[in-house]
Amino acid sequence: xxxxxxxxxxxxxxxxxxxxxxxxxxxxxxxxxxxxxxxxxxxxxxxxxxxxxxxxxxxxxxxxxxxxxxxxxxxxxxxxxxxxxxxxxxxxxxxxxxxxxxxxxxxxxxxxxxxxxxxxxxxxxxxxxxxxxxxxxxxxxxxxxxxxxxxxxxxxxxxxxxxxxxxxxxxxxxxxxxxxxxxxxxxxxxxxxxxxxxxxxxxxxxxxxxxxxxxxxxxxxxxxxxxxxxxxxxxxxxxxxxxxxxxxxxxxxxxxxxxxxxxxxxxxxxxxxxxxxxxxxxxxxxxxxxxxxxxxxxxxxxxxxxxxxxxxxxxxxxxxxxxxxxxxxxxxxxxxxxxxxxxxxxxxxxxxxxxxxxxxxxxxxxxxxxxxxxxxxxxxxxxxxxxxxxxxxxxxxxxxxxxxxxxxxxxxxxxxxxxxxxxxxxx
Numbered sequence: 026x027x028x029x030x031x032x033x034x035x036x037x038x039x040x041x042x043x044x045x046x047x048x049x050x051x052x053x054x055x056x057x058x059x060x061x062x063x064x065x066x067x068x069x070x071x072x073x074x075x076x077x078x079x080x081x082x083x084x085x086x087x088x089x090x091x092x093x094x095x096x097x098x099x100x101x102x103x104x105x106x107x108x109x110x111x112x113x114x115x116x117x118x119x120x121x122x123x124x125x126x127x128x129x130x131x132x133x134x135x136x137x138x139x140x141x142x143x144x145x146x147x148x149x150x151x152x153x154x155x156x157x158x159x160x161x162x163x164x165x166x167x168x169x170x171x172x173x174x175x176x177x178x179x180x181x182x183x184x185x186x187x188x189x190x191x192x193x194x195x196x197x198x199x200x201x202x203x204x205x206x207x208x209x210x211x212x213x214x215x216x217x218x219x220x221x222x223x224x225x226x227x228x229x230x231x232x233x234x235x236x237x238x239x240x241x242x243x244x245x246x247x248x249x250x251x252x253x254x255x256x257x258x259x260x261x262x263x264x265x266x267x268x269x270x271x272x273x274x275x276x277x278x279x280x281x282x283x284x285x286x287x288x289x290x291x292x293x294x295x296x297x298x299x300x301x302x303x304x305x306x307x308x309x310x311x312x313x314x315x316x317x318x319x320x321x322x323x324x325x326x327x328x329x330x331x332x333x334x335x336x337x338x339x340x341x342x343x344x345x346x347x348x349x350x351x352x353x354x355x356x357x358x359x360x361x362x363x364x365x366x367x368x369x370x371x372x373x374x375x376x377x378x379x380x381x382x383x384x385x386x387x388x389x390x391x392x393x394x395x396x397x398x399x400x401x402x403x404x405x406x407x408x409x410x411x412x413x414x415x416x417x418x419x420x421x422x423x424x425x426x427x428x429x430x431x432x433x434x435x436x437x438x439x440x441x442x443x444x445x446x447x448x449x450x451x452x
Contacts, residue, residue, distance in 0.1 A: 072424070100322065116303055137165055268345035347429075353374075371420075373420065
């Protein structure tokens with residue numbers, strides 16, 4: 026079946042506006058490590074997917090899923106060792122008081138529950154997020170995303186306020202004091218409205234916002250503001266966690282803050298639906314006594330087997346060290362490209378997440394969003410898959426599986442160099 030026929034079937038069966046990547050969608054039929062193959066047998070270097078965190082079709086994860094599926098899969102109202110063994114290993118990566126976990130199927134569910142925990146502990150409902158973020162698809166957490174908040178949201182938008190996302194290129198805030206002050210302003214507005222302030226939710230690396238450059242500890246001033254207001258700090262580590270930051274296993278550790286709740290998702294099971302959160306015992310106890318919550322599939326034996334295999338891969342293959350190494354090499358290589366191509370206005374890197382921000386004019390810092398679109402499409406045509414993000418959608422988002430190597434980086438940089446030379450030869 027060709028791409029046109031398949032797209033028509035999608036539209037007729039799934040309805041309109043079901044998104045696909047690229048103007049000419051990629052019909053993927055096979056994956057292995059950092060590679061994907063389409064229906065015509067063409068191979069693509071995957072520089073985007075964080076879902077296969079330890080590589081597409083990772084043998085350890087595949088074996089764990091198949092073996093457990095062949096033995097048992099049932100919900101967590103029955104006793105099973107996989108759940109407690111996994112939670113014990115997971116929480117050992119945190120240390121301190123973040124020792125209780127709750128497993129779900131999606132990061133959206135995890136963030137929704139985190140907000141309920143904040144309400145249960147504070148007795149208030151006001152939430153703050155940045156104005157260029159994304160935290161999921163439930164009725165409540167979808168209101169956090171300014172770009173795709175639903176037109177109809179059961180009136181839940183009244184509980185959400187936004188702060189200006191950090192931007193290290195355009196906003197001078199080296200210690201995070203300006204951001205903390207903006208959060209303080211919105212806390213005051215929540216309190217003034219009578220709703221009250223319950224929680225601030227952020228990705229510690231601000232990845233959807235364009236992963237701005239930040240010194241370690243940048244969030245500490247904001248954490249202090251949240252604490253003084255009696256609110257919760259929720260760190261959404263769906264993208265930034267599981268060693269992707271390179272320097273630390275969790276990005277909030279790099280920031281030097283201790284969240285009340287940390288949420289996790291996509292990479293947790295390497296593609297198998299498993300997500301969750303960790304928190305302090307007293308928070309979990311309050312939540313369990315305040316809400317009747319049960320998730321049929323969350324924490325099932327197969328999900329826990331997949332998630333355990335992911336943790337084992339990260340630790341045994343030293344993928345955190347690999348993220349630090351490749352990230353540093355990527356930052357250097359992209360800086361060299363910036364000296365060669367004037368359309369590059371800034372280079373970004375946070376462990377195994379890196380990219381460049383394109384500008385039409387460095388003096389005015391006018392974003393080159395359309396040019397970023399052209400680059401993404403041209404890279405796809407040359408067999409390299411990546412995307413873009415940020416407030417202006419002008420920053421390349423390169424977020425490959427954690428097994429990404431120096432050889433893969435070389436192919437990426439060479440291809441990007443060729444594309445930039447072709448699209449912006451005058452630069």
